Every structure is written in structure tokens, then in C-alpha cells.
Amino acid sequence: MSDIPSGPAAGVLVRIRGLSKAYRRGGQPVPVLHDLDLDIADGDFLALMGPSGSGKSTLLNLIAGIDKPDAGSLEVAGVELAQLGEADLARWRARHVGFIFQFYNLMPVLTARENVELPLLLTALPRRERRERAELALSLVGLADRMDHRPSELSGGQQQRVAIARAIITDPTLLVADEPTGDLDRVSAGEILDLMERLNADLGKTIVMVTHDQRAAARAHSVVQLEKGALVAGAVDGGA
Amino acid sequence: MFARLILRNALRHRLRTALTVLGIFVAILAFGLLATVVDAWYAGAEGASAARLVTRNAVSLVFPLPLTHREKLRQVEGVSRVSTANWFGGIYISPRNFFPQFAVDAQTYFDLYPEYRVPEAEMREFLRDRKGAIVGRKLADTYGWKVGDVVPLKGTIYAGNWEFVVRGIYDGRDAGTDTAQFFLHWAYLNESVRRLLPRRADTVGVFIVGIDEPGRAADIARAIDAQFRNSLAETLTETEKAFQLGFVAMTEAIVVAIRLVSYLVIFIIMAVMANTMSMSARERMPEYATLKAIGFRPARVAALVTGESVAIALAGTVLGIAATFPVAERFGRAMGSLFPVFRVSLDTVLLQLACALVIGLVAAFAPAWRAARVGIAEGLRA
Numbered sequence: 001m002s003d004i005p006s007g008p009a010a011g012v013l014v015r016i017r018g019l020s021k022a023y024r025r026g027g028q029p030v031p032v033l034h035d036l037d038l039d040i041a042d043g044d045f046l047a048l049m050g051p052s053g054s055g056k057s058t059l060l061n062l063i064a065g066i067d068k069p070d071a072g073s074l075e076v077a078g079v080e081l082a083q084l085g086e087a088d089l090a091r092w093r094a095r096h097v098g099f100i101f102q103f104y105n106l107m108p109v110l111t112a113r114e115n116v117e118l119p120l121l122l123t124a125l126p127r128r129e130r131r132e133r134a135e136l137a138l139s140l141v142g143l144a145d146r147m148d149h150r151p152s153e154l155s156g157g158q159q160q161r162v163a164i165a166r167a168i169i170t171d172p173t174l175l176v177a178d179e180p181t182g183d184l185d186r187v188s189a190g191e192i193l194d195l196m197e198r199l200n201a202d203l204g205k206t207i208v209m210v211t212h213d214q215r216a217a218a219r220a221h222s223v224v225q226l227e228k229g230a231l232v233a234g235a236v237d238g239g240a
Numbered sequence: 241m242f243a244r245l246i247l248r249n250a251l252r253h254r255l256r257t258a259l260t261v262l263g264i265f266v267a268i269l270a271f272g273l274l275a276t277v278v279d280a281w282y283a284g285a286e287g288a289s290a291a292r293l294v295t296r297n298a299v300s301l302v303f304p305l306p307l308t309h310r311e312k313l314r315q316v317e318g319v320s321r322v323s324t325a326n327w328f329g330g331i332y333i334s335p336r337n338f339f340p341q342f343a344v345d346a347q348t349y350f351d352l353y354p355e356y357r358v359p360e361a362e363m364r365e366f367l368r369d370r371k372g373a374i375v376g377r378k379l380a381d382t383y384g385w386k387v388g389d390v391v392p393l394k395g396t397i398y399a400g401n402w403e404f405v406v407r408g409i410y411d412g413r414d415a416g417t418d419t420a421q422f423f424l425h426w427a428y429l430n431e432s433v434r435r436l437l438p439r440r441a442d443t444v445g446v447f448i449v450g451i452d453e454p455g456r457a458a459d460i461a462r463a464i465d466a467q468f469r470n471s472l473a474e475t476l477t478e479t480e481k482a483f484q485l486g487f488v489a490m491t492e493a494i495v496v497a498i499r500l501v502s503y504l505v506i507f508i509i510m511a512v513m514a515n516t517m518s519m520s521a522r523e524r525m526p527e528y529a530t531l532k533a534i535g536f537r538p539a540r541v542a543a544l545v546t547g548e549s550v551a552i553a554l555a556g557t558v559l560g561i562a563a564t565f566p567v568a569e570r571f572g573r574a575m576g577s578l579f580p581v582f583r584v585s586l587d588t589v590l591l592q593l594a595c596a597l598v599i600g601l602v603a604a605f606a607p608a609w610r611a612a613r614v615g616i617a618e619g620l621r622a
Binding site: 057058061064066067086087090091093094095099101105107108109110114117118119121122127166 | 241242244245248249251252526527530531532533534535536537538615616617620
């Protein structure tokens with residue numbers, strides 16, 4: 001590991017100031033986020049909401065370190081992400097960020113246990129310990145009896161739980177979730193949100209979740225509304 | 241687990257992978273066979289001894305040399321033994337049954353060729369019988385000859401119907417020894433020539449010259465040729481290997497064509513494989529993006545694609561190499577005595593393996609590059 005500085009400013013895990021991002025389409029810059037300021041507290045469960053094209057997924061990608069801002073500052077746990085090179089950013093993500101995707105993004109050829117174990121391949125842990133940790137994470141999400149099943153043998157809700165187990169296996173500081181219930185029925189979605197609440201409450205994980213679903217947003221501690229790349233309502237309390 | 245992921249990815253589309261492996265199998269088999277044909281072309285030169293020189297008429301191999309040169313040859317410093325050989329060129333039943341026949345000085349020839357192993361008793365019988373012949377094991381097996389059989393040959397250079405009695409069958413000292421030759425007595429041939437074509441009597445096609453110090457081959461060859469300079473039959477002496485390569489050079493265009501075809505086969509399968517890998521990589525862009533998101537570096541993602549490509553190429557190659565041996569054996573048998581030595585060499589196997597690596601690496605290059613460079617956000621949306 002290179003020396004990536006860590007240690008958040010008091011109480012704030014994500015600190016965003018003057019953040020701007022544009023994409024180029026047909027040679028023309030299309031602004032997505034402009035001059036955005038936002039603080040996310042350590043241990044928060046924040047929902048990012050807004051219409052399609054409002055920039056919420058872009059903001060999530062920037063916070064997760066899978067995209068870089070054009071201007072402004074974005075600090076996560078005291079690390080200015082824009083200053084990290086690609087390799088350092090990859091290492092930082094591996095250590096500090098857990099991803100939960102709408103379509104689970106599991107490797108279809110690996111079993112649930114192997115999928116969960118995947119991020120640990122980037123660590124120096126021995127095989128046995130990797131396996132034990134994967135089993136523990138799967139137990140935590142209630143899938144102890146599905147460890148050797150492949151994703152195609154699991155329901156959508158179960159696949160999302162595997163994805164959550166994979167997201168928490170490295171004990172990251174931050175969990176980012178892009179429409180985590182978007183592909184699930186109501187019951188499964190409820191179970192996933194229950195699980196995320198537990199991760200937030202019991203394990204103290206900071207969660208940033210993009211969602212269109214009011215019910216999902218209602219589980220968050222705070223909701224941020226985005227429209228045309230700008231905050232329209234600031235951070236407001238969720239319904240939890 | 242990384243290796244497991246590579247292998248499982250390789251087996252993801254079983255039919256696609258099986259067809260690709262089949263293509264590589266056929267290509268590697270064809271490459272191995274063609275390389276073995278080229279090797280067989282050079283087998284004579286490869287089996288040549290550094291301790292033997294061949295002295296022929298300086299004008300052309302077609303012109304004979306007088307037997308009287310033999311004594312002068314023996315006197316050249318560094319020469320230990322001298323024997324003679326004449327191309328007989330007979331037809332056994334049909335011109336399709338081609339095999340080399342040499343009329344040799346029986347007393348000295350086999351001393352110069354220790355790699356031809358003739359049982360002592362059979363050699364004694366051969367020396368005793370002027371109409372006797374020694375045949376190679378491959379030849380005997382091909383035509384079902386046994387010791388005591390009479391082999392009729394229709395003369396082309398030396399007209400007439402000739403009959404020889406198989407007095408011995410020689411085996412090769414090693415697998416690379418040519419055992420598809422037929423040896424008869426020069427003395428017997430010369431008797432007939434003296435009677436029918438007196439002008440051509442007491443001449444030989446080539447002298448086989450044994451030397452004790454192979455390191456002095458060039459000096460000894462020069463000394464031999466100097467001995468006969470300005471004589472009625474000037475000589476050209478060269479190492480046995482150079483002499484054999486001279487024959488190969490006459491058909492070099494065929495060898496070049498075979499080599500080109502073999503590499504073309506590899507090139508075509510490389511293109512097919514590249515297409516397979518491109519399709520696979522394109523389908524899996526969201527997975528590569530996911531891996532990058534969770535911290536896998538581009539080089540590792542590229543290794544995933546490359547590993548899969550090399551694994552598929554190696555699977556086809558291992559099968560291809562395994563099949564090359566029995567197929568080459570059958571092919572060699574079917575060719576009869578046309579290719580006296582037809583065996584798959586270690587070099588050919590190594591070349592086949594090298595081809596597998598090249599196919600795997602080249603086919604993976606573009607998709608691995610794309611997978612490594614894919615933007616995470618863009619890949620996740622794909």
C-alpha cells in the first residue's frame with residue numbers, strides 16, 4: 001500500500017466543496033454536477049434522490065472513487081480523491097469502499113462464497129482465512145446455507161445479499177449502493193433495506209444510497225435531492 | 241481462486257469454447273504434421289556423419305568417377321577409409337514403389353556406416369553371395385520381405401531385369417537412422433556393366449571417405465580435390481551433410497511452401513481465437529468494471545482475459561500435440577519409403593507449444609487492453 005492519508009475531519013466522513021463534473025457528448029461538454037457542496041457524517045445513512053439525469057449516480061461514482069471530478073474538492077475520510085492516481089485509487093477503493101449494485105454484479109461462474117471472497121484476493125490473507133471470513137459474512141446476511149450456490153441458483157434478494165456480503169467483507173468505511181432494491185420485489189426489497197439498516201446501526205457503516213424509491217429513502221437518516229446537477233433541498237431528515 | 245475464475249470463464253460458453261479448442265487442435269495438428277514433413281525432408285542431412293566426406297565428379301553427380309581414384313584417395317592425409325556407392329535406380333514392380341538402391345563396395349561400406357546394424361551372420365551371407373542384398377527394416381516391413389526372399393528390380397540406368405536375394409536386414413542405431421535403403425554388390429553390378437557397356441565399367445557414382453578428425457574436414461576435402469585437379473575426372477568433395485543438403489536445395493521451393501502453409505494455418509486460427517476472445521470480453525465488460533470497482537487493478541483484469549485465452553489455446557494445443565504422434569506415425573507408414581525417417585521431433589513439439597502461447601497472447605491482446613482500460617462507470621452501464 002502507498003501512503004494514502006486517512007482520518008476524517010471530526011464527524012464528517014465525506015466532504016464535498018465546489019464539485020463539478022461534465023461529460024462530453026458529440027464533442028460538447030454536458031454539465032452533470034455543478035458547484036456542489038455536501039457533507040456526509042460518519043455513520044450516516046444517506047439517500048440520494050432525484051429524477052433521471054439529475055446527477056445522483058455521477059455523484060455516487062465520484063464519492064466511491066470510480067470517477068474523478070473536473071473541479072472542486074472531494075474528501076473521503078480525509079483523503080482528497082482527485083489527488084490519487086489510478087493505482088492508488090484502486091487500492092483505496094479496495095480498502096475503504098463496499099459496492100452494492102442494482103443488478104448485483106456477481107461473477108456468474110463463482111459460488112456465493114467465492115464471490116464474497118473476491119475482494120480478499122487483493123489482500124495478503126491466507127486462503128483459509130479468506131474462506132472463513134467469506135463464510136462469516138454470508139452468515140451475517142443470512143445465507144449460511146447457500147454458500148456453494150452460484151448466482152443463477154439464487155433469487156434476486158439472495159443475490160443482493162451476496163453482493164452485500166461482498167461489500168462488507170473488507171470492513172470498508174463506506175458503503176455505496178446504486179438502486180439496491182431497484183430489481184427486487186417488495187418483500188425482498190424490504191429484507192435488503194432491513195439488512196442495510198442493521199449494517200448502519202450495528203456495524204456503524206456509513207451508507208450512501210441512490211434510489212428512486214420513496215420507501216427505500218424513508219429508511220435513510222437523511223435524504224439529498226438532486227436536480228439538474230444541483231442540490232435542491234440540501235440534507236433533510238429521512239423518515240426513519 | 242484467480243485461476244479458478246479463469247478456468248470457469250473459459251468453460252462458460254461450452255460450445256463456443258469447444259469449437260475454438262477444436263479449431264486450435266486441428267491447426268496445431270496440421271502445423272505439427274507439416275513441420276514433421278519438413279523435418280523428414282532434412283532427415284538425410286540431419287543423420288549425416290561429420291566423419292564422412294562424399295567425393296563426386298566436379299562436373300555433375302551424373303558423371304561417374306573412375307575406380308582408380310580410390311587408391312589416390314586412400315593416400316590423402318587424414319583419410320582413414322574409402323568406399324564407393326552407385327545409384328542403381330531400379331523399379332520394384334511399379335514406379336510408385338520408390339526406394340533408394342545403392343550398389344556399394346560391400347567389404348568397406350558398412351564399416352563407414354556403423355549406424356546400419358546388420359547381424360553378423362547375415363552380413364557374412366551377404367558378403368558371400370554376389371547377388372545378395374541388405375535391406376533396411378522399414379523397407380522390409382513395407383514390402384513384407386524376409387531374409388532369403390528374391391527381390392526383382394527392373395533396371396532404368398542399368399537396363400535389364402535384375403534379381404537380388406535378401407541376405408540381411410539392417411536396423412538403425414537410433415530413430416533418426418534411415419532404414420528404407422537397399423544395398424547390393426557393386427562388384428556384381430560392375431560385372432554386368434563390363435559385359436554390356438564396357439565404357440562405363442569400373443566407375444563409381446561417389447566415393448565415401450572416412451576421416452578421423454571431423455574438425456579437419458574442410459582441409460581434407462581441399463586436399464582430395466587438389467589431388468585430382470587437371471585430371472580427366474576432377475572431383476568435388478564435401479561433407480556428407482552438405483552433400484545431402486544439396487539434394488534438399490533442389491526442392492527448396494516445396495519446403496518453403498509447406499512452411500508458409502503451416503504458419504498460415506496458425507495465423508488463421510489466431511484470427512478465429514481473437515474473435516472468440518473479443519466476443520467473450522465484450523459480453524463481460526460489466527464484470528470487468530465490477531472487478532475494477534472493488535479494487536482490481538487494470539493489469540489483473542487484463543491477466544484474467546489473457547489467462548483465459550492462453551488456457552483455451554493450451555487446451556487445443558495439448559490435444560493437438562497428443563494427436564500429432566499417432567497421426568504422424570500413420571502418415572509416415574502411408575508414405576512408405578518416400579520419407580525414410582518420419583518422426584515428430586522435440587523441436588516440433590516445442591514449436592507447437594510456442595504457437596499456443598503466441599495464439600493465446602496475440603488473440604487476447606486487444607480484448608485484454610479494452611477490459612483493462614474500460615471506465616468503471618461506463619463498464620457498469622454496458
